[in-house]
Amino acid sequence: MNLNEIANTTPEILATTPPTILKDLQDEIAKHEKGLKATKSKLSKALSIRFGKQAEEFRALSGKPNGTVSGVFDGAPVKCERSKKVEWDGEALGEILPHFTQEERDELEIKVEIKIPEKNYDGAPSQIKTALDKARTVTYGDEKLSLK
16 A cells, blocks of 8 residues: 555544554654654745745735735735734833832733733823833744735
8 A cells, every 4th residue: 555545545444454554554654744844944045045035015005014915916915924922021111110109000900910911002192112121022934925
């Protein structure tokens, strides 16, 4: 039995296959998965090389540094996805937050680990954001580009 035959075989029939053949099939699938992962990585890197600069310019124009944006680059519709990760410096927040009123602290919904939900930070007045920025680090994930 080979991988092509698995597609046309029911799990019940496949289950009657000798264990040594099942092990060989499992190993072959693992090898293909590893190869596909490397191939996917190369394609992703190629898309970044081909469309990354345009995606970055499009993000800058749209004012959306993270999340999903879509555009047409070199005549091809491209979906651009980028995650966002925010880390808070607990020590710095510990020094900043006592200067806020209790009401301001309540609005920020400060968690025990001393970090602030991003949506609440986004909605805070600019003077509070400015004070908090000393304790806030924003990093972005890699851009994931795919043709639609």
